[in-house]
Amino acid sequence: MRVLLSTWGSRGDVEPLLALALELRAQGVDVRMCAPPDFAERVAEAGVAFVPMGFAVRELVASKPSPADVAAALVGQHFDVVGKAAQDCDALVATGLMPAGMRSVAEHLDIPYVLAGFHMMGMPSLHRRPGPRPGGPFPADETDFRVLWRIDGERVDAIYREPLNTHRAALGMPPVGNVRDHVLTAHPWLAVDPVLWPPEDLLGLEPVQTGAWIMPDDRALPADLVEFLDAGEPPVYVGFGSMQMAGAPDTAAVAVEAVRAQGHRVLVSGGWARLSLIDEEDDCFAVGEANHSALFRRVAAVVHHGGAGTTTTAALAGAPQVIVPQIVDQPYWAQRVAELGIGAHHDGPIPTVASLSTALEPALRDGTRTRAADVSTTIRTDGAAVAARRLVDLIGDGR
Numbered sequence: 001m002r003v004l005l006s007t008w009g010s011r012g013d014v015e016p017l018l019a020l021a022l023e024l025r026a027q028g029v030d031v032r033m034c035a036p037p038d039f040a041e042r043v044a045e046a047g048v049a050f051v052p053m054g055f056a057v058r059e060l061v062a063s064k065p066s067p068a069d070v071a072a073a074l075v076g077q078h079f080d081v082v083g084k085a086a087q088d089c090d091a092l093v094a095t096g097l098m099p100a101g102m103r104s105v106a107e108h109l110d111i112p113y114v115l116a117g118f119h120m121m122g123m124p125s126l127h128r129r130p131g132p133r134p135g136g137p138f139p140a141d142e143t144d145f146r147v148l149w150r151i152d153g154e155r156v157d158a159i160y161r162e163p164l165n166t167h168r169a170a171l172g173m174p175p176v177g178n179v180r181d182h183v184l185t186a187h188p189w190l191a192v193d194p195v196l197w198p199p200e201d202l203l204g205l206e207p208v209q210t211g212a213w214i215m216p217d218d219r220a221l222p223a224d225l226v227e228f229l230d231a232g233e234p235p236v237y238v239g240f241g242s243m244q245m246a247g248a249p250d251t252a253a254v255a256v257e258a259v260r261a262q263g264h265r266v267l268v269s270g271g272w273a274r275l276s277l278i279d280e281e282d283d284c285f286a287v288g289e290a291n292h293s294a295l296f297r298r299v300a301a302v303v304h305h306g307g308a309g310t311t312t313t314a315a316l317a318g319a320p321q322v323i324v325p326q327i328v329d330q331p332y333w334a335q336r337v338a339e340l341g342i343g344a345h346h347d348g349p350i351p352t353v354a355s356l357s358t359a360l361e362p363a364l365r366d367g368t369r370t371r372a373a374d375v376s377t378t379i380r381t382d383g384a385a386v387a388a389r390r391l392v393d394l395i396g397d398g399r
Contacts, residue, residue, distance in 0.1 A: 001395060004089040006034040006082050007096035008054050008074060012241065012307040014039045016118055016191050016213035016384070017095060021048045023388035032089065034082050053081045067134040068159050075101045075163040079171075086111070090395045095191075098122075100160040100179050101167060108171050112394050116189040116387070118212075118308045119329035123184060124149040124203035131328060134159060149203060156180040189387060193312055195378045196336060210390070211383025212312045219291040228285040232265055234300040236360070239269025239287070240324070241307050251351065253278045255303060258356035262364055264300055293317060301343070301363045303356070306330030315342060318376035320363040324351050342372040 003024055007013045014035050021031040033043055034053040043050040054077045060070065078101025086092050086105055091112040094102035099115070106113035117123065121131050126145055130138065130152035138148055156179050165175040176182045181204065190197075190209040199209060221229075229235070238255040252268055252275040259266045265283040268275050277286050287295070292310070296302055296317035304310045306323035311333040314321045321343030323334035334345040344359040351359075362368060 001028070001392070002030040002032065002089045003091045003093065003391065003395075004032050004034065004082070004086045005093045005095075006053065006078075006085075006099065006102060007094070008036055008057075008077075008099070009096035010057055010241070010307075011039065011042070012118070012309045013096045014042065015215045015309055017093075018043065018046045018048065019213040019215040019384040020093070020191075020387055021046065022216070023384040024391065027388055027392055029388070029392065032085060034085055051081060051085045053077050071098070071100070071159040072163040074098075075160065075167060078102050078105060079167040083108070091391060093391065094183075098156065098160060098180075098183060100164045100183055103183060103185070104164070104168050104171070104173060104176075108173065113185070114189055114391065114394070115183055115185055116191050118191050119332065120190065120192070120197065120200060120202070120207075121329045121332065122180070123188065123205055123207070124152070126201045126203060128200075146203065153178055153180045189390075191383055191387065192308070193315075193379050193383070195375065195380075196312060196315060196333070196340075208390070210387040211380035212308070213384040213387060214312065214316070214381055217291045217293050219294075221290060221294055222288075225285065225287065225290060225295070228265075228267075229298050232283075234298055235259075235265035235267045235283075235285070236262070236301045236303060236364075237267040237269065237287070237295065237299045237319075238275065238303040239267075239271050239310075240275070240305040240326075241271050241310060250278075252276055254351050254353050254356060256284060257353045258351070258360060259303075261353065261357045262360050264364070267295075267299065300369075301360065303360070306333040306337075308333065311337065312379065315372070316376055316379045316381070318369075318373040320344075320368045320372045322346055322356070322359045322363045324356070324359075325349060340371070340375055341368065342375050343368065 005017045007017055024031050032049040034051045036054055036057045037052040038056050040050055083105045092106040093114045095116045103113045130148055133155040135155040160179045188207050190207045191213040193212045236259045256266050256278050267285050267287050269287040277284050292313050296314050296319040301320040302314040303322045306325040321337050324346040325331040325334040326349045337343040338345040344363045346359040
């Protein structure tokens with residue numbers, strides 16, 4: 001039995017798939033992964049067969065091509081690279097940026113297809129407006145969510161339908177009318193913890209919520225990092241993952257000053273924002289690649305961008321959070337962390353010393369830490385195992 005896992009996105013899109021890959025292997029399934037070339041080394045570390053797909057994510061972020069060009073290129077990769085990689089597979093799991101073409105590949109090969117999401121932002125909901133799409137703002141006076149989600153579907157069609165149907169026609173397949181709904185299917189899988197993102201009423205969808213797919217990590221923390229942690233009170237961790245914090249001032253200087261204003265030491269993680277130490281004071285330490293599951297258990301708070309993976313890892317560690325949301329699902333995670341009482345929602349995407357210090361103050365209260373510890377005991381850790389069992393059963397049913 002062989003499964004192809006495919007995604008195009010940041011590390012937050014790759015790590016959950018690796019978690020699923022490990023659980024599938026534990027159940028005797030051979031696994032192959034298509035992902036951006038940025039992550040060849042990371043996938044190899046996990047011992048998973050890797051097929052590079054598409055262009056490098058960091059290069060795309062820097063070059064800022066048109067959405068239509070990105071869509072056409074990715075759809076082409078789905079039919080070409082994924083189509084070849086899936087030829088001897090028994091199922092295809094797709095995630096990441098609008099994987100239009102993946103379902104067509106699965107249909108052409110007559111194998112099961114699963115669309116999995118790490119949040120619900122692109123899924124039509126009776127409780128939320130659609131997020132931004134290429135095509136301009138939504139009508140300011142429109143309040144009917146059904147109308148807004150219809151417009152959202154039309155905008156997806158505008159950039160994906162032509163390249164998708166062109167490739168389908170080449171395979172003798174009929175055209176797709178609504179690309180978004182075709183990609184999602186009626187039963188998308190949600191690799192999302194139900195405490196952090198409770199089930200919602202979705203329009204025409206009945207999702208399967210497995211719980212978050214959490215990559216296990218048993219690496220020891222580096223000796224110099226442990227020495228810093230042992231040398232004083234728990235520091236505040238600051239890192240923004242794959243976000244480049246465009247338009248922000250010197251984010252590292254802002255963060256360090258804000259944390260120092262609260263009387264705490266600082267851990268600075270470089271990431272794609274390239275944060276670095278601002279001076280040689282001994283109350284700051286630069287963090288490289290490290291086991292976040294272990295590290296977050298030793299910090300006073302985690303300041304981050306609000307990616308699904310970082311939010312879940314911090315919640316599971318019982319660490320208070322301050323989320324400075326940038327895009328897509330991140331504002332939701334910030335709001336949810338505040339609602340749960342396990343952290344604070346920074347006001348806006350660009351922190352200043354004053355605004356970040358204001359957000360840190362409630363996050364660093366004893367009551368917030370107590371609440372974060374309580375919530376941590378409710379976070380599920382078996383999501384990847386649940387999904388792996390469901391996928392094996394799905395393949396078995398189709399045989």
